[in-house]
Every structure is written in C-alpha cells, then in structure tokens.
Amino acid sequence: VILSDAMAVPFQGFVPWADFSIKLPQGDVAEAVALLRKLPPAKVERMKAALEANACWFDYYSADPLCSPYEGVLRVLRMQSQTHKTTMEIRQLPRFWAPDV
Numbered sequence: 001v002i003l004s005d006a007m008a009v010p011f012q013g014f015v016p017w018a019d020f021s022i023k024l025p026q027g028d029v030a031e032a033v034a035l036l037r038k039l040p041p042a043k044v045e046r047m048k049a050a051l052e053a054n055a056c057w058f059d060y061y062s063a064d065p066l067c068s069p070y071e072g073v074l075r076v077l078r079m080q081s082q083t084h085k086t087t088m089e090i091r092q093l094p095r096f097w098a099p100d101v
Helices: 029-038 041-058 069-083
Strands: none
Touching: 041 069
C-alpha cells in the first residue's frame, strides 16, 4: 500500500504495479484500511504472487542479471534514448490505483 500524493513509482513502463500494489492519496488512510478489509483472500494471494514475481526489480542483490534495480535503470535509459521521451512521458499508470472489490 502506497499512500502518497507525490510519489511516482519507478519502472512504470515494464513493472505491473497495479497487479501487486495499491496507491491512494496520503489523506485516504481510512479508505485504505476499508479497502484492505474488503479484499477477497484470493485477490490478496494473486497480488502477493505478483509482488514476489516482481520483487527482483527492488532487490539490489538480485541474482537475476535481467531483473534488478540496475537493469531497471538501464531499461528506462534505453527507452528514453530510443523514444526521446522523459521518464514522465513514458509513465503509463494513473496517479492513483486500487483493485475493484
């Protein structure tokens, strides 16, 4: 759960953030708690599995050379150089997201 009005998550062009996270405005703590209580266990399990599948993007000690924060930065730089777009232009996610319950 990410409660922030300003934070932009990294690697939006290739990490499926909405599959394993919830991002709400920082003032919506009560809404976040209510949403978490409503999530069906099967949805929580799918989100946890998706988090585990993408954890290498946040693990600076990842043994996978194709999935690490370092590789993520290189991918973003390659995307920017190939498309001549900035990180914010490559961004694909909405400012906030949550699963339907």
